[in-house]
Amino acid sequence: MATEIMTFTPPVADIDARKSRALIIGLVGLALCALGFFLDREHFFRAWLISFWLFLGISLGSLAAVMVQHLTGGQWGVFRRVFEASSRVLPLLRGRTAISPRRTRSFTIASST
Secondary structure: OOOOOOOOOOOOHHHHHHHHHHHHHHHHHHHHHHHHHHHOOEEEHHHHHHHHHHHHHHHHHOOOOOOOHHHOOOOOOOOHHHHHHHHHHHHHHHHHHHHHOOOOOOOOOOOOO
């Protein structure tokens, strides 16, 4: 009996086409963000803050799932590599706080006395 060894080689042309398409979509999105920044700055910063909390929640939740999987030492972590990869976004989010919205207005609490 002959043993057949199966190997998989990914199609490089297909991967390159997807990478260039993703780059174009990313640049269009960045241009739209810049346009939104100049047209309505307050709305832009609100949307920026919501997206910051969204990606922070995803990466912290993934980090917690990875830590629980490592603590239990179980083999149940089917998505362990996905969780590890999505928790690697945390250093990028740290740099993102440099352009997070600052408090521009001072709010006062009216007392009823």
